[in-house]
Structures are given as C-alpha cells and as structure tokens.
Amino acid sequence: MRCRWSLFALAVVLVGAPAVHAQPPIEPKDGKYVVELAVDAVGPARPALKHRLLPDPRDLQPGNQIQAFYKCFFEQNKLFHAKESTDKQQKWNTAPLKDLATDKELVNYGGGAVKQAFYAARLDAVNWELTHQARVEGVELLLPDVQQMRMLTTVMKVRARGEIARGEFGAALQTLQAQFALARTFNEHPTLIGHLVGIALGMVAATELEEFVQQPGAPNLFWALTDLPRPLIDLRKGHEGERRLVGKEYDVLRKAVPVSEPELSARIKMLDTINGLGDGKTSTPSVWCAKQAQDKGAVAAATTRLTEAGHKADALAKLSPLQVILMDDFLQYENELDDNMKWTNVPFWRAPADFGTQKHPGAFGTLLPVYKKVTLARVRLEQLVAQLTVVEAVRAHAAENGGQLPTTLDAVKLPLPVDPVSGKSFVYEVKENRATIRGTPPPGQEQWPTSNRVYEITVRK
Known part of the structure; x- marks a missing residue:
C-alpha cells in the first residue's frame, strides 16, 4: 500500500465503519450504540497501579519494540494467513463471551507469536526507522508492515477474550498491555496513516475492556485507565511526516x-x-x-x-x-x-467546526491530508477511554456506598475525566437503579451510532 492512498482509505474505514466490535455486534438503537453493563461494586486496588494497561516501567528492558513485534510473524504463516485460522479468529471475536469459556483452543492462543508480543511490549524504545525513507520516497512510501500489525492485534484479541471469559484477569491484563503497547508504538510512526492504524488498534483494545469490567470478580481499572497516555496517539510525528511527503x-x-x-x-x-x-x-x-x-x-x-x-x-x-x-x-x-x-x-x-474541511483546488490541493477525519478518529478513542474511566469510577462509588449508584457524578470522589468532544462532564442519569453515561457526539454526527456510544450500568447485588 502507498502512503497517500492508504490514508484516504483508512480514514474512510476508521471514521465511517459501522462499529468497533470486541464482542458480538451491537445493533444501533435510535442512532446510538447502547452497551449494557452489569457490574460488581468494586473499588480501585491498592497499590493504585497494581493493574496497568501498559507494561510497568520497572519491567522495561533495552531494545526496539518495532523489531521485536516484527518477530511475532516469524514462522507463523498458518496463524496469521491460513483461511481456517482467520475464519476461526473472526468467529471467536464475535461470539458471545460465555461460549469461549470452555474452548480449549483458546488457552494460550497465539503461542509463540503472542509470547514474543509480550516481550516486545516490555522494551524501552520505539523506532520505526522510516524517517529518511519517508523523506526520500514521499507519497510513494510503501507501508506493508502496517497491515501486519493489524493481524497481530486480532490474534491478541482472541486470546484476551478467552482469558476474560475464563476469569483469568491477570493473564487478560498482560495481553491487553501488549495490545495497548502495540497501538502506542504508532504514536512514533512518521505518517498519519500510521497514527490512524494505532488509533484503530487502541479502539480494539479499549472495547475489550467493556467485557472485562462486566465479569464477576473483575478488578477495578479506574487508575489503570487514568494512567494511560491521553491521547494515546497525539498525531505530532505524523504531522511532521506530512512535511516530508512532498x-x-x-x-x-x-x-x-x-x-x-x-x-x-x-x-x-x-x-x-x-x-x-x-x-x-x-x-x-x-x-x-x-x-x-x-x-x-x-x-x-x-x-x-x-x-x-x-x-x-x-x-x-x-x-x-x-x-x-x-x-x-x-x-x-x-x-x-x-x-x-x-x-x-x-x-x-x-x-x-470547519477545521480540516477546506482545500484549495490547485495542483497541490490533493496532497492535503483529511485532517478532520483523522482528528475525529482520535477523539473517538479518547472519548471511549474517558467513558470507561467514568464507568469504573461509578463502580468504585458503589463499592463505598453499599452497592448504590451515585445520583450525580459530582458525588464521585475520584478525579473524573471530561468528555474530550465537549470539554464538559459526561451526561449522567440514574433511573430505576440503572445509570446511563453518554458523551457528546461531534457536530454533524448526532445520528451516527459510532459517535454515540451509551453505557447503561446496573450493579449486581
């Protein structure tokens, strides 16, 4: 894939896709995706960062994550490319979680490839070694490894779902750490297409947390979510890369x-x-x-x-x-x-509101990136992570108050994130022992289900 064509294509995929699935597909309802969460009342662990969504810095070793992630594909053609294998991955990644708990094929799924990903995630440097090549080749730059990384996160998603289904929360967090670490490597990619892929991988990992928090006995991840870099992909390297593409x-x-x-x-x-x-x-x-x-x-x-x-x-x-x-x-x-x-x-x-939508009609006009779509993809990931953080804060409040939901978010003692779309608090309502948390959709996307993810939370007694 060439860099410029890939950017157009991926922007459409990431911004216009019907949904991000880490569970059986959710049917839109009144222009929204309503995710029902039945959760335990559990407060954050002690120490606060006992659970993390990126590897503990104390565990990092010298080395380049990118080269180590590449090694996940060595002698793994069947896992990543065989139709029988990829068909199973698609089935497992959309099956109800309860159907995966006793599937023995999912125990240590991915084998050596995922083990290598765990190692790669715990290296301390990220260098895609593309800067000079991007400057020389410009929009003709080929990025075949980008698609490969998407295949890797699909395999890790299968493994994480199996671990979550079996209640193996420590193992699931280790797999999720590798997924978030892989997504985070794209923060250093010198192209906006790389950033878009990183955002997509981050969305996959974040939506798996929706299933994680629902499982009986699941630990509270408030501080783990709060500790994630915000935003996970800041677009700075890609911006500078755009200057090199001409x-x-x-x-x-x-x-x-x-x-x-x-x-x-x-x-x-x-x-x-x-x-x-x-x-x-x-x-x-x-x-x-x-x-x-x-x-x-x-x-x-x-x-x-x-x-x-x-x-x-x-x-x-x-x-x-x-x-x-x-x-x-x-x-x-x-x-x-x-x-x-x-x-x-x-x-x-x-x-x-019109940022990134205007392009002059000249000879160089088609080289301008689709900035608006890139930032929409990024803010969607930010909003999802922030919403999940509020979900965990609600669980923590319930743990301190006999299983009772907070009547307002002001009653929660933890430092809540704002909605990154509006800059204000998330909309929160309680009715008949059910709390609803929703964000503000970006302007013009009020009826787009992908921009209207709503959590309805009930606490198990």
Missing part, C-alpha cells in the same frame, strides 16, 4: 530563481502521478497549471500573494507564468498544511 525536488518552488520549462513540467508530471492516487474526480495538475498560466488575472493574483509572502517583485518578474503559478500554489499548500496542523493538538472542543 520531496526535496519541490524546494525550487520556495525561491524566486528561474527554473526551466522542462524541469517545471517534470515536477508537474510527478504531481499528476500523485493525483492518480486520490479521488480521480479533479482535473490533472498539468491541465490546471497550463490553464492558470495562460490566465493573466490568475498570474497577477499569484504574483501579489508571493510578494506579500516576502518575494521580491523584480525577482518574480524574471519567472515564467507557469513558475509563478506553481510557486503560488505550493505556498498555498504549505499555508493550508500549517493551518490544519495548528489545530490538531488543540483540545477537540476548541477547534473551529
């Missing part, structure tokens, strides 16, 4: 120094190739550039923008109309790249 061959467009027509044409043809990886609906960059270069008004406007950006008027006068158009278009691309990037690490609720 190669050094376009550096000539940053200076008002004459470039020959053949050289400019070669650069534009490269854009034609890249544009072929997009939606295919817009005219090619070469057609657009030729048309703009013949439009005196367009050339004059481009010259004005370049002058305002600091280029000397006498230097611009020596350039061909085609170079002026291309320089201006590249400048607009870089400006829009920064205008989008500046918002993605601001809290979601502070970003403008």
